[in-house]
Amino acid sequence: xxxxxxxxxxxxxxxxxxxxxxxxxxxxxxxxxxxxxxxxxxxxxxxxxxxxxxxxxxxxxxxxxxxxxxxxxxxxxxxxxxxxxxxxxxxxxxxxxxxxxxxxxxxxxxxxxxxxxxxxxxxxxxxxxxxxxxxxxxxxxxxxxxxxxxxxxxxxxxxxxxxxxxxxxxxxxxxxxxxxxxxxxxxxxxxxxxxxxxxxxxxxxxxxxxxxxxxxxxxxxxxxxxxxxxxxxxxxxxxxxxxxxxxxxxxxxxxxxxxxxxxxxxxxxxxxxxxxxxxxxxxxxxxxxxxxxxxxxxxxxxxxxxxxxxxxxxxxxxxxxxxxxxxxxxxxxxxxxxxxxxxxxxxxxxxxxxxxxxxxxxxxxx
Numbered sequence: 001x002x003x004x005x006x007x008x009x010x011x012x013x014x015x016x017x018x019x020x021x022x023x024x025x026x027x028x029x030x031x032x033x034x035x036x037x038x039x040x041x042x043x044x045x046x047x048x049x050x051x052x053x054x055x056x057x058x059x060x061x062x063x064x065x066x067x068x069x070x071x072x073x074x075x076x077x078x079x080x081x082x083x084x085x086x087x088x089x090x091x092x093x094x095x096x097x098x099x100x101x102x103x104x105x106x107x108x109x110x111x112x113x114x115x116x117x118x119x120x121x122x123x124x125x126x127x128x129x130x131x132x133x134x135x136x137x138x139x140x141x142x143x144x145x146x147x148x149x150x151x152x153x154x155x156x157x158x159x160x161x162x163x164x165x166x167x168x169x170x171x172x173x174x175x176x177x178x179x180x181x182x183x184x185x186x187x188x189x190x191x192x193x194x195x196x197x198x199x200x201x202x203x204x205x206x207x208x209x210x211x212x213x214x215x216x217x218x219x220x221x222x223x224x225x226x227x228x229x230x231x232x233x234x235x236x237x238x239x240x241x242x243x244x245x246x247x248x249x250x251x252x253x254x255x256x257x258x259x260x261x262x263x264x265x266x267x268x269x270x271x272x273x274x275x276x277x278x279x280x281x282x283x284x285x286x287x288x289x290x291x292x293x294x295x296x297x298x299x300x301x302x303x304x305x306x307x308x309x310x311x312x313x314x315x316x317x318x319x320x321x322x323x324x325x326x327x328x329x330x331x332x333x334x335x336x337x338x339x340x341x342x343x344x345x346x347x348x349x350x351x352x353x354x355x356x357x358x359x360x361x362x363x364x365x366x
Contacts, residue, residue, distance in 0.1 A: 010312040017315040025344040045247045066197040069229035076220040079207045082235040085116045087177040091143035095119045098146040100126040101153035132166040145171045148181040149188045155287035156295035183209040187293040190268045214256030219249040267294035271341040277354040294341040302364040304335040310363035
């Protein structure tokens, strides 16, 4: 077992590592800002939500995703709370329906309730996908149904197209608004053999993220009908999100959309190749197997702190960062690692990734 590192030492070693398995690797701020400066050219800055590259990007997104209008926002948290507030007011109903692992429930300090006075019905079981049968068992009226594609907290799982369509029919039959948490919608399309536009056609409102697989600095977009987006702009100001200028985020989002969106099918294919190698290791389980997107969970028969120290040691000695976070799980002595595959993994061979995880397991067992 390697000598324990402090949390600060681990992060320093991981960041200094020249090779990464995760995402696109650590950000190089100088190079990134220089790239954005070159991409900006002579484009004038946006001002309080209009002009410049901001309007161009919103128009491009609306066309790409097949919705009449789009609104660029600083964060997905803001985008989704705005969308659900509008749906609730239009329905004159304060209750929403979503899965127990929904981002709004786990990671937003219950903002939907504290800021907007909305209630939530948690539908389905925490450890598995939401189903049409779960919705059929819902007894009380709801204003909106939020579906997350994929469901990150349980491994990036996606329902089948038939199941997803059945859930959407449930909402349509009852006059319930449909909203998609599409933070990873770009990555979900290959699973269905559909375009992002075809996926968005199922929903009344759509949220997409730019900073995850597309690798932007920050930023999100909310899409829907024109009157919906006009109303969302009012809520953007109420939330303090109508900043004097957003052009650094907009430029970064545009570069990610143009440069990385075409690579997403390759990220998904690579994730499946890596997952197949890891699933063959003793005591290791991949969820789902094979992955539905470029994100998947790896269950490892080791304690979390031991894995983090082993990862730091490998980064120090081999110049390779394999993981930087772990999650607990229900099995004592086991941990879960979330892997999201992007540009960084393209520089690693499958043999190198497999050998790295073998070493990780060996070191963390000492």
